[in-house]
Amino acid sequence: MGSPVKRLSIKDIAKTAHVSNSTVSRALRNSPLVNRETGDLIRRIAEDAGYRPSAAARSLVTRRTHTIGVVVTTISDPFVADVVSGIEDAAEAQGFSVFLANSHAEPAREKRVVRSFEERRVDGIIVTSSRVGSLHVSMLSQMEVPVVLLNNQHDNEAAHSVMIDNHGGSFAATQHLTGHGHRRIGYIGDRFGYQSDSERLAGYRAALEAAGIEFDEALVARGDGKPEGAREALGQLLSLARKPTGIFCYNDMSALGVMHEAGKRGLRVPEDLSLVGFDDLYISQYLNPPLTTVRQPMAGMGRMATETLLRLIAREPAPPVVTVRGELIVRESVCAPRVVRAQARSARAGAGGARASARSER
Amino acid sequence: MGSPVKRLSIKDIAKTAHVSNSTVSRALRNSPLVNRETGDLIRRIAEDAGYRPSAAARSLVTRRTHTIGVVVTTISDPFVADVVSGIEDAAEAQGFSVFLANSHAEPAREKRVVRSFEERRVDGIIVTSSRVGSLHVSMLSQMEVPVVLLNNQHDNEAAHSVMIDNHGGSFAATQHLTGHGHRRIGYIGDRFGYQSDSERLAGYRAALEAAGIEFDEALVARGDGKPEGAREALGQLLSLARKPTGIFCYNDMSALGVMHEAGKRGLRVPEDLSLVGFDDLYISQYLNPPLTTVRQPMAGMGRMATETLLRLIAREPAPPVVTVRGELIVRESVCAPRVVRAQARSARAGAGGARASARSER
DNA sequence: TAGTTTAATGCAAACGTTGTCAAAAATCTC
DNA sequence: GAGATTTTTGACAACGTTTGCATTAAACTA
Known part of the structure; x- marks a missing residue:
């Protein structure tokens, strides 16, 4: 009182x-x-x-707000949440505060967000996984503050960016499948035709080619980056005469949907269907079976984005684009396809017949 | 150029x-x-x-920043992310911007966050799921801005708050289990002794009592609100002589850990072990089996918190505490325990012998 | 037509800092 | 012990708005 x-x-x-x-x-x-x-x-x-x-009074004269604006499509996406976490940590460590704004991929909302950031005189902006193309870019380049894009979905020469190595990651993922003997491998992508989708598709094709497997257009289905879309895509793939024995998913959320749908259809992962994801969300390790996937260091990428941004704000040089490599995390959602397993078994039976019969005798 | x-x-x-x-x-x-x-x-x-x-110049004279500060322990928690999403939406709709800060439950960091919010002259603050007790409260009450707590873990008369009805929710969850004939029901809680944990435990006990089941201390194990802790807790419960046939988990993340561990041990959900969670995270519907759980309208709660806060900022009256009821979402992680199923089967066999034999004849 | 409202505008003082410049005080030099 | 430095301080003008008050212009009244 x-x-x-x-x-x-x-x-x-x-x-x-x-x-x-x-x-x-x-x-x-x-x-x-x-x-x-x-x-x-x-x-x-x-x-x-x-x-x-008073920060306001201070920044009025110093013309620096020690503030950065972060635009995301939605913070409810676990991928985005982790990125933002990294951003906030790195920003806070340097005395910067972050304004968070969801755009929900709505142009009107984006416009308001950018305007708000302008009025608040943020020192810089980070845009994560933007689906919006020209809008953002043109609006953003109008602003005289530095911008860094994280896993942006459209090429942009103007802005700095940090990106995952989509091609390399999906190459490794697909190769993991071919390495287990899979020849019919599906790809469940994202139907919006983003850059990351086409790059991952390219990596998938390259791995196929490296294994001497011919690319089959019928094996690529389009989801929406979420479980629901992936379920439909799986249905599509399973209606094929020659079904895939393994699937590489655009992201873990898609893989989650596939696992779910597979379970519903009585298909077991990996015995009946091998699966590889992309992202390595926190939950992926706890799925049944634990998901083999390509890890994106999400928080780390957020930190990197912040660091480049802060460097730009300080007018120090910064790499225009930093590409981070994904790491294949092998867990239990992949095994050899049934035919290969059968071959291996009979080969073993042939070669080690004595052992096998010895065992069956007791 | x-x-x-x-x-x-x-x-x-x-x-x-x-x-x-x-x-x-x-x-x-x-x-x-x-x-x-x-x-x-x-x-x-x-x-x-x-x-x-310039927002800074403006707020210097109007003494309003149209800004709210949001403190969370970590935005990487899907529950928190959804709440923040709701907060941001509601704030944006009224022309407010949000400062997001992770505290990581570190006192030092919290202190810095609060100081930062003070300097930035936020018009109000929302604190989500804070684990920190006295620190926050005393620091926050020093500030002359309104504060609203969301699912805070400590009683606080000073601040307004929006909370989930923990007791009602866990009562419903547990009742769902007893309704299926479970008599030995475990509770995997949170080892930090938060308010929500003790309230959920109380709801669990009340439902047990309502079903005429005696409470057994041995059936409550403490996790950490995350999959890892829950796995250990499950181990503890399964080492009991009389194992539980169903488990009510403090939250979905714990249930995820339990499902995972159960799978590893060759236990099937729900045939061998029924499971109910709390939260209804987005992913819960996609687990195998889909998780029965108590839904918290996370984004909605975020919006409500923002609305009370905005009302307080406008010096309008606002309810000091709004309690929202959770909704039991029945999916497929619960069934009758084995013994009950067996009884039912023999009962049916006895009563409907004709029908049963008729069917077996064809 | 003069007097009175009413509608539009402008002046200037805040708001709370920072930073330049000048002044004052303290400390050296020789 | 008087200049020359070096520290240490203070005055004051920004920064970019909003807003109370005064002023001017326009439109009514009687």
């Missing part, structure tokens, strides 16, 4: 310390220009009074 | 419109005090010039 209703200003501190505003200002930022003792006194007074300098 | 390096101020607009700053200021905020035509002209000029008023 009786809580001080009036915020203190620098003048209040100056008055009780019997010095001028300037001295207080300097003292609080530990300027060497102020006498040690006076400085200590001032700081003590300010601390005791619970004084907090 | 040739991008205007200098931000325009209201004066620039005033100059080209041949009016004073005041008139521009008024015109841009559609004040009725300015002549219609002049207003239109000014607005057109401002629009063409791409003028953006």
Whole structure:
């Protein structure tokens, strides 16, 4: 009760310390220009009074807000959430605060968000996994603040960016499948034709080619990057005369949908259907079976994006595009296809017949 | 190229419109005090010039930043991410921007976050699922801005809050289990002794009692709210002489861990072990089997929290605590325990012998 | 037509900082 | 012990808005 209703200003501190505003200002930022003792006194007074300098007033004169704007399509996507977590950590560590805005991929909302960021004079902007193309780019380039794109879905020469190595990642994922003897491998992509989708598709095709497997258009189905779309896509793939024995999914969420649908149809993963995802979401390790997938260091990428951005803000040089390699995390959603297993079994039976019969004797 | 390096101020607009700053200021905020035509002209000029008023300058005089601070332990938690999504949507809709800060439950970090919010003069603060008790509360109550707590883990008379009805939700969840004939029901909670944990435990006990089942301390195990802790907790429960046939988990993440561990041990859900969770995360519907759980309307709760906060900011009355009821979402992770199924089968065999034999005849 | 409203505009003082410049005080030099 | 430095401080003008008050112009009244 009786809580001080009036915020203190620098003048209040100056008055009780019997010095001028300037001295207080300097003292609080530990300027060497102020006498040690006076400085200590001032700081003590300010601390005791619970004084907090006004960021607004400060940034009005310094023309820096120590603020970054982060635009995401939706924070409800676990991938995005992890990225944002990394961004916030890195920003906070350097004294920057982050404004978070969902665009929900709605142009109108995006426009409002950008306007808001402009009015708030953010020092820089990070855009994550934007689906919007020209809109963003043109609006963003109007602004005179640095922008960094994270896994953006459209080429953009203007802005700096950090991206996952889609091609390499999906190559490794697909190769993992071919390495287990799969020859009919499906790809469940994203129907919106994003850059990451086409790059992953390309990596898939390259791996197929490397294994001497001919690409079959019928084996690529389009989901929506979410479980629901992937379920439909799986249905499509399973209606084929020659069904795939393994599937590489655009992302883990799709793989989740596939697992679910496969279970519903009485298909067992990996015995009946091998599966590889992309992202390595936190939950992927806890699925039944644990999902083999390509890990994207999401928080790390968020941190990298922040670091480039902060560098740009400080007018230091920064790499225009940093590509991070995904890592194949082998778990239990892949095994050799049934035919291959059968062959192996009979081969073993032939070669090690004695052992086999010995065992069956007891 | 040739991008205007200098931000325009209201004066620039005033100059080209041949009016004073005041008139521009008024015109841009559609004040009725300015002549219609002049207003239109000014607005057109401002629009063409791409003028953006400085939020900092404005809030310096209005003493409102139209900004809210959101503190979460970590945005990587899907529950939290959904809540934040709701918060952001509701805030954006009213022209407020949100500062997001992870505390990672570290006192030092929390302290920095609160300080940052103070300096930025946020108009209000939302704290989600805070684990920290006295620290937050005392620091927050120092601030003269309104605070609303969402699913906070400690009682707090000072702040407004929106909470899930933990007792009712877990009562329903447990009752669902007893309704299927389960008598030995485990509870996997959270080892940190949060309020939500004890309330859910209480709901569980109440449902047990309502079903005439004696509470057995040995059947409550403590996880950590994450899959890993739940796996250990399950191990503990399964080492009991009289194992539970069903388990109610503190949250879906714990249920995920239990499902995973159960699978590893060759236990099938729900045939060998029924499972009910709490939260209804997005992924829960896609698990194998789809998880029966208590739904928390996470985004909705975020929106409610924002609405109360905005009301408080506007100095309008707001309910000090809004409790939202969880909804039991029945999916496929629960069935009758083996013994009950066996009884049912023999009962049916006895009562409907004719029908049964008739069917077996054909 | 003069007097009175009413409608539009402008002036200037905030808001709370920072930073330049000048002044004052303390400390060196020789 | 008087200049020359070096520290340390203070005054004051920004920064870009909003807003109370005064002023001017226009439109009514009687």
